[in-house]
Amino acid sequence: MTISADDSFQSVTTALAEGYMIAYPDAKIEVKNTKEDIAFLNLLNKKSNIIVMSRDLSAKEIAEYEKQIDLPFQPAKFAADAVLFVVPKESSLNSISYEDIQKELLSEDKKLIFDGTNSSNLNFVAQKFGKLPSSLNYSIISGNQNVVEQLSKYQDKIGVVSLNTFSRPYSKEAEALRAKVKVLAIEKNGKTYEPNAENLRNMTYPFTRVLYFLTSDGTFGMANGFIRYSCTQLGQIVVAKEGLQKFNLYSREVQMY
Structure with a gap:
């Protein structure tokens, strides 16, 4: 099968x-x-x-x-998985607003890095904002793991990856990937949400899927x-x-x- x-x-x-x-x-x-x-x-x-x-x-x-x-x-x-927005570990950024993510998707700066076209991360985020993926502006590094591993080369960019990319708590490979980036909290309607177990369970993290x-x-x-x-x-x-x-x-x- x-x-x-x-x-x-x-x-x-x-x-x-x-x-x-x-x-x-x-x-x-x-x-x-x-x-x-x-x-x-x-x-x-x-x-x-x-x-x-x-x-x-x-x-x-x-x-x-x-x-x-x-x-x-x-x-x-x-x-329940989640789409995460990550930055290099050294970045001073700790959170990003829901509205700013939408603005970046329409900006010519292409600050957000996705893992490719036709991918689940891009599809889901586009659907969240009621947009077609083809109408959005973004950069590409092929593969979730590659986005995490190469993000340090692009200090002004934000990677967009799945939680499952490095969610395995007992995996040394996942632990090494987690150590490379900082996961941004999402600000929406005056509240800040992290992609933790409670927020996934309650579907309150805005990009829970x-x-x-x-x-x-x-x-x-x-x-x-x-x-x-x-x-x-x-x-x-x-x-x-x-x-x-x-x-x-x-x-x-x-x-x-």
Whole structure:
């Protein structure tokens, strides 16, 4: 089975795939790094069994999905991620306002650096401001990790990356990436929000996004088995270990004797 996932959330998708293959050793899953818009086209053309999305589909896209796939549109939500705005560690900047981000997206200075066109980060931010990605001004460094690693060369720029790029709390690689940048708090309506667990859980961080699966498989085969696994308690434990907010919360009962 093939899963198409944007670079922004490939880590959590790969972790879920590995967890599923441990639970079901006969299963073979390949996670392909695919830009979000391209992944959706791959699903419509049935080149992928499952894709991961973060932005809302338009009514036209939903209609096309239901026409091409011949299934009702039922997004399987499994995690809350976030789009982060980061600066070099040495920067004096600690926060940025929601309005200033919008201004920068319309400025010729191209101060914001995204990980590429057709990417989930760009799509989501554009959708937040009610804009088409093609109408925005920005710079590009290909790949979330590369944005973080190369940002120090551009002291006056702001990188735009996913939380999942370096959210894994027990990963030395993620720790090294976190050490390279400072995450900016977002000011909106007189309040300041950081992308912490509470603000993701309450969806109060302005750029919180919900990750969800779409599949082209209408049977009870491996694709839907993987989706069920990801959304139930075992999969949600994997999501938490990735440093993201679980979408489905399960009560924990403790019996004391």
